Amino acid sequence: MSSSLIHTHGTAKASWFRSAEGATLLAVLVGAACLALSPYQPWLQQWPDILTIPATRWIGTFITALFDELKPGARLFASMLGYPMLWANVLLVGTPYPITIGLISALAWFLGGVRMTAWTLAGLCFVLASGYWLASMNTLALVFVSIPLALAAGLVIGLLANEFRSIRRLIETSLDVMQTVPTFAYLTPLLLLFGFGPVVGLIASVIYAAPPMARNVILGLQRVDPEIREAAIMNGASRAQQLLLVELPAASQQIMVGVNQTIMAALSMVIIAAVIGGFNDIGWEVLLTMRKAAFGQSLVAGLVIVVFAILADRLSIALASHQKRHSRYVAFAIIAFSLILGVCQPWLLPRPDEFAIFKGLVLLIDSSLTSFIGAFGAGLEAIKNGAMFFVLLPLRIGLAEAVLPFTWGFQWTPTMTLGVFSAAAAMAIVLASLGRLLLGLCLMLAAGVVVTGVINLPWPFVLVSLGALGWIAGGPALATFAVAMVSAVMVMGLWAPAMLSVYLCAASVLVCVLLGGSIGLVCAISETAWRVVRPICDFFQTIPLFVFLIPVLMFFQIGEFSAFLAICAYAIVPMIRYTQHGLSSTPDELLEAATASGADTWQILWEVRAPYSAPTILLGLNQTILYAFSMLVIAALIGTTDLGQQIYLALGQGDAGLGIAAGASMAMLALVADRLVQAFAAKQRHALGL
Template sequence: MARLTPAFWAAMVTVLIGAICLLLSPYQDWISIWPDAFTLPVTSWLGNGLTSLFEFLKPAARFISWILSYPMVWANILLVHSPYSLTIGLLTALGWYIGGWRMTLLVLGGLGFVLLSGYWIASMNTLALVFVSVPLAIIVGMAIGLLANEIRVINRPIGTMLDVMQTVPTFAYLTPLLLLFGFGPVVGLIASVIYAAPPMARNMMLALQRVEPDIKEAAVMTGATRFQQLFLIEIPSASRQIMVGVNQTIMAALSMVIIAAVIGGFNDIGWEVLLTMRKAAFGQSLIAGVVIVIFAILADRMSSTFAHDGRRYSWRVALGIAAISAIAAMVQSSVLPGPDHYAAFKGTTAYIDVKLGNFTAANGAILERLKNGAMFYVLLPLRVGLDEAVLPFTWGFQWTNAMSAWVFVAFGLIAAALSAWNRIVLGLCLLIAAGVVVVGIINLPWPFVLVGLGALGWFAGGPKLATFSVLMVVAILVSGLWAPALLSIYLCTASVVVCVVIGGSIGIVCALSETAWSIFRPICDFLQTIPLFVFLIPVLMFFQIGEFSAFLAICAYAIVPMIRYTRHGLTSIPEDLLEAAVASGASEWQALWEVRIPYSAPTILLGLNQTILYAFSMLVIAALIGTTDLGQQIYLALGQGDVGLGVAAGAAMAILALVADRLVQAFAAARRKALGL
């Protein structure tokens, strides 16, 4: 009976606790606000403890920094002072060898744009950091992957460590690294290695696990030692998957070195974007952003082609291109201008600024209405609740307690009506959602959040997951970061809901129409290639600094996984299952809603999982343009050098992402089990 299912009890307990909190909160302040007496000085403890530890480790860290500065300096000298014609020629030759004339044109056109933009020197500074950080990240990632593969006992701890490395916000790395390694590009290098090593480690582990047992047995039968088996047989057999890891490592490193520009230290292209955004010089900012996108596209296309396409083109042609570039380099100083003399887009940037000014002047009222409409009627009610958001100057009337009561009565009746169709759990969930909107996410009583989270964890994965989820969130409560954590949850929830609705709809359309997928696929590829930093530029151009701009940037970045996974799930249905649905007389839409979507639910849930993680990743970057959540706390800690606050806020955001990840994965696993997959 539905009333006795775990889902029913989880929803019912949450509803009851929510009702009790609503009734008692006007009389008991501790229900709405976590008592200060129970708040631990976690940030102070972390700050004092880590500062003492860093003082002990600082000599060794500064020695490592001094060592790493040498490859940084030499890579910088090599790229910055090499004739640009030689650099372009060598990379073009590599492009030909990897991908033929298409890759050649892509490399030549992309680097030509970088040169003409006037950002060649800044780009080479960025490229120097990538050239040093990527090999280090690959070595570290491969070492971690090999260690996890060879010593199975530490496989789970290493997996947890990789989860932490990937869920801790990128800005949170920078504060402690600054104290340890000092100010400068080496901090960006080390942060890039920390951020980019996990993809390499995960792909290394996956690659070695996928080596065919027959190959391993053949290596053993030949009498090879374990070292020989690993490096002469298994790793070469897994080279394709390992190269996928190299591709992901390159993209992660490039993304991180752009983020590291926030600390300054050298004139790279990320710093140019940040500086021009701060000056509201959006024309220059857009050109610098395009330069970053070009490098990201070139890195992605070249590394992915090398990983997936075994075909190689004539090395003689590549050698000829390199020889021509060497000749051009010898005559460059006397014939061609230096890289600083190029400014082909100076007029374009001025034109963009003028046109943008004219557009915002002419359409400012429309843009303002769009922003205010979204804020007043969607985001603000979700944030502070209908009780505080519905005001005479926005909605035209004042929200009252009686209206709240009627909302609860109406949804209670809906829940009762749905129980007649054996849908009582759905009705209770709608009642809970109505309560969240009435009260507002940032005003939710902490007992309700803990009980609701525990009930959700119990239903999804049992008592172990429930305990894990509750204890993790209690850690945020006692640290004194509950208010910014709720703001992070609010903005992430709003963005994820939009991504699920819009991205899921686009994914369904793309699953039904190859023409639609041919249109949206390059858009998805493009959005996944763009470094996070660049998403801020267009939203700032039209909507200025504020929460709405941050919301749009998060949606733009996080929507792609929802599109891809939805389409992949719907197009991976077994043919015999679809044939059975058609044979039973189901129409295309009936087959979609009753067969394809239920069967692809585990894959769609994985897309939801990735969307949530993407949203949390972008949330920290969005702190640059006006949020007040945990991301802003991390950013403030970076500016103030407050390592305690930076680590605590970063850990809090990592906890939220980790709990969401575990819950969604548990639901996906339960759905796969129900389907017998």
Template sequence: MSHASAASSRHTRFPTLTQGAKAALVTLMIGAVCLALEPVAPWLVKWPAAWTVPATDWVGTVLGALFEALKPVARLFSDLMRYPMEWANMALTLTPWPLIIGAVTALGWILGGVPMAVMGLAGLSFVLASGYWVESMNTLALVAVSVPLALIVGMTLGIAANEFPRIKGALQVVLDVMQTVPTFAYLTPLLLLFGFGPVVGLIASAIYAAPPMARNVMLGLERIDPEIKEAAVMSGGTRAQQLFQVEIPSASTQIMVGVNQCLMAALSMVIIAAVIGGFNDIGWEVLLTMRKAQFGQSLLAGFVIVVFAVVIDRMSGVLAADRRHRYDPRVAWAILGLALAFTAAFWTRLPDPATFTLLSPLAEGIDTGLTRFTQANGAWLDGFKNGAMFYVLLPLRIGLDEAVLPFTWGFAWTPAMSLWLFAASAAIATLMVLRNHITGAALFMIAVGVLETGVANLPWPFVLTAVAALGSVAGGRRLAILSVGLLLTILVSGLWERALLSIYLSGAAVFACAVVGGAIGLLSAVSPLVWKIVRPICDMLQTIPLFVFLIPMLMFFQIGEFSAFLAICAYAIVPMIRYTRHGLVTTPPEMLEGAVASGATEWQTLRDVRAPYAAPTILLGLNQTILYAFAMLVIAALIGTTGLGQSIYLALGQADVGLGISAGAAMAILAFIADRLVQGFAEDRRAALGL
């Protein structure tokens, strides 16, 4: 045998390990060592309490002292903000309802003609018929005051980043933190600073809604054609004139996208802030009726929020369009005139909006129908919920060795079963290695180990090693070190077990969204008819505030982890559907023509051409799904989750700023790491495709 053939044979038997294979094998080895040494070194699995740093107490002490110093200024600002709040409340609640409906209808005509006018008229009429007119106007008053505040702050930050490039990087980090910190985490320090009441909701909404505005202002100013900037400079104007008379108008389309996102974020946060707002707004009605298990009324109040979200989204979205049709303003004036004439004609006999209860029978019918449905199908619903919990979620959470019990599975899991499971898995992994699927074999063994042990019981060295391995593959050594360093802060702060519980539930929801959402996105890409059906559903789901997702889950499955899981899936699945479809339908025509010319079937084209090209876009969809899942995880604490979300909610009820900030920071760290890892893999795929 020649030297060349011998070298070739050795290469075939012992293939070179890729970076991913090395990372997976190291992770597998660390996990196996930890589990093997658990009887003699239990600290390898459970972080010892003696090694925990009282970071929560430290944070509470420092921030408590800081807030005490800032409280006089904060309370003064709160008192000042009460005036515009009261003015907006008076303006909206004292204005006769026909005039408000007429004004919204006229605005709809100006923005979008007949369809938009009809939408505004129908939407506000639904709000009136629901009996929640006053509560809705109070909510709109909060939005009306918080949005201008958020727009001013966001606009200022965006312009500052454009004018002073040195602060741009730091500002990006601040915006990332503001958007990854859970919404409830905002409320605890604000409650201590500004006190209990609607002003807290106003300020929380402004803080939450400012980052989208800032990002879009920065993006719009960055994308201005250099020729436009040069023309502004050559005209001899000052820097302020160039900015406000040339650049900002040129970026107006992107800035209006920011206004749209700012409005939606403010509306969503106003509903969440109702938890501590405690005044007569629609968010408080949703929360109150949910607590009383009046699901018909809760769903009706939730639909009112959805109506506002849809109307605001569609009308503000028109402002972001590049080209907009001009409609005759005389029609809008005519609509306003009719509303004014109607109000004047029936001024003394104009019904109080609180007396409109046209939809109350619908709410009662929902409660009655729900009662009958649950009585008739309660066994099936409980069986479905218990099956999902006992056979899927619980094993994933605490492992087969703890979840398989006579009460749940009909038998008890034994150590011998674990040995047989690992032996069978090792045999399958060996076959994969013989076929040169080394990375897949290692990942398969890791997955089996996680299932047997449970996410909540994973050894901390294994988790740190796994994150370091993912970071090194996705973004290199720097990302690996950063990710491990951030996780260590959670580990030593005593929040590790709660963090693992959050990873378990959000991870399960993300996996379900990836499978189901990916399949729906695939069907939507290959079938225009399916997309016509799916698209309006996705549009509706993206405009529904987070709070409302909890209502139908409570209606059918009551309080519990399964209801929280479904709520997270319902909120987080939309990005996966949209990005999967978009990635598959945007394959360059020349690539498709080449596949057809080579004789590939439609399935082969989809598998070998479209899917690889769409991979970066699909990964971005997965990234958004992960962030959505973490955002919803905290809201789902209202209906029975455990982990960091529950800690944040408990901290809010106890006004424990240390626990609230620490748990919120831990949640933000998990979201930040997941975001950077997925973005790293997406960038790697783009580079591989030459994009």
């Protein structure tokens, strides 16, 4: 029986290699043909204008006509939502700060004891000392209203998907779209529909924060033990009773994870909401100080958001866990003491707007930054120029255009191009003779990308390559999906900015894979390293997207390199986490068998741990790609020229057609990457028998 299984597995593996080799060979041949013919047939290089449809104009016309009908009802709905926001704002701003600090600290004590209370008190005192207390309360007003709405919407969506299996796939696809469409893309139609103001930020926050809740509700209900359901049915429970009294309580742990993720998603929207909200909240302070290049003040304001994000994360995680709760009497004592301080605050304590403890620190940061730039500006500029001229620019436009005398010291020639392709072909032949034809073909593809650059790749080659990847990973359905999505982007006339997005995302993901994978590998080998790296990863995952822009702007100013660094900083954490988790979760029996066979540590790592962890690491790659796409739009604020910039321009111009078309294009690219990586991960799991 075992020999039959081995034979079947070997046959399947051989079939997979034949399919992969054939698809890759087709991509190589199409690429070679395009490169040979493009000087005589320019339409092979760029999508012909005659085949482009005026999608942005059509979408804009349709949206305008539709919104003219919906606008009265939408404006009424927006005015109704304005009341809870107003009440929350009045409550939070009007409540004396000792009472607010006391209430949150009491909750921290009840959930986590002395340590969590100390961290909470320190964080809130930092917010108060920063001078941004009132702005922070304006922000929390938006968050406090958006979170219940997002939780309710996510719960309803999750229940509908669970109860009506026929629409589950549609709902899951809609959730994918909600999470992959950049937030700025749907801000433009929201502005046209609901008008300018904080309510639009509220609605955008709900749209962005509801999917995590919905996904965790679906996952939690799917994981309910069938025996629990059967017991409820045998006791005569109706379907509503089964759901409300049995299944939802059984899934509560997973649902609380959704609550945590929803809270974090709502907090991450505060600066984006400020872009269109136009009210005095902490997000607006970050934007305003960044625009003024007041980096010291911007850093303090950004840290205020980070403090709230960390506190919300820790408190919601503690709420979701079943850890021991602490004395209620101590919590009531904290509340009573804060009430007394709150009543006496006008006479004993300064007003919240009178705190400016960090003013001297802000001046010190700005002066130190100026001195640092003056002393090391040439070195920073050399780092930026080196990365741009020798890494990013060649990847974007290819060696054939990037290698110039004033940067590289010589001019690239057609002879050099021929030499690179000849060397790649020779190495491919050698690898093929050694039975590694697939690796040789991939080497030839890499040579073509390096010479021509990502944005200069011929569109037939891109379509065929994506189709080949889809065919290898998931068969004809996935190949068709990938080709259809990218073809839609081309037809809408957004091919050039789309390829710029692909280039910047690919460069960032490549660095994240190399650097994050290496860090994850070290952490998998060394527990000490993981104990150091883990809190850093936790910290990075709680930072809202905009805050990543502050340090890179401080040292490298506006430009593509700064955007690249911000994307890498945001997207590297999943690669570290999944690599460490995958390499550390190999079953003990496999490790014992390898040790008994005489394998040393490195052999076990590369021959046992690495293959077994491949599905997990691929999921980390998937998350890294999606994180990079999420950050692309934010990075458009500091110097990119890709789809993110198109979305941001559409927001400024009120062009709903361009905003939706560019946002949909970025979502389609992200969905293609997501489906391809997930398919490869599923294939690897199947190969391992998981």
